[in-house]
Amino acid sequence: MTKGLIFDIQRFSVNDGPGIRTTVFFKGCSLRCAWCHNPESIASYRQLSYDPSRCDGCFRCAHHVRHHGIAMINDKASVDMNVHDRSYDLVEICPQGCFQVVGNEKEADEILTVILKDLDYYRDSGGGVTFSGGEALNQWPFIEILAEKLKTRNIHLTLDVSGYDPNHMIERTFDLIDLYLLDVKAARENVFQKYIRQSLDPDIMLKQLKQANKAVILRCPIIPNVNDDTEYFDLLAQFNETYDNIIETHLLPYHKLRKSQQVRWLNDRELFEDPTESDKLRWRKEVNCRGIRHVWMENKQVSL
């Protein structure tokens, strides 16, 4: 039986497409965006998380691994997650619940059971189900099984994609997906190389989605002095003019991860500065002076 590797199912989501939705987060992503808000989504295998705030310094974990990759510092365990990201026995060893396994293999029917609990909410609010990640497209053969079951119940389906699709999977989704959330991460090549180490051209996927007559919401992570340059807003304007299937553009201002979460996952993730109100004001002006339509930021409409 085919299974999907997921790291969360979020009921009553309101930011992943129209209405009230259930968002299924799939684990595994081919990209490494420095600003990723879901670092637990990147590896395509089960992982261990570590929450130092719960540690009472009992020493059991360090003793268990004979101090390999775990040191006691100021009466707390300091865990090198590069060594211990798959040391699942630590979950049982730690009496404080500091360690957790992230990522579960689930059959389509297990996920379906959760999703169907909120059927009435989807119908009343015009909502549905969103497949997100990570890169959900990487697990399409499994999602297809689930999506077929949902479509027979007439549930609206949204797919969240990064735009990176070397295996041309997107074409296989057209029969089942109603709406696409597509990232626009940057406009300049040096930003791609420095912060993602992979070039992306959303125009390729936008063309395919236009030809397939599919609605698109652009999702735009925006970080001051990183990707909020003139070229970025020019690119959004160009897409807005070219593709009438873009129904909305969402600016997603960067915000720092909680430090503890950062430590738990990837100690070397880049931290950027949160935008100021004047950054956000400038972004609104950049949007409006270019006449980019249907732009939203922080649940407020920036342009009509």
Ligand code: SF4
């Ligand atoms: S076993 Fe848990 S509580 Fe004890 S030192 Fe290790 S992380 Fe801390």
Ligand code: SF4
């Ligand atoms: S594409 Fe999304 S999930 Fe993947 S690394 Fe970038 S921000 Fe994270």
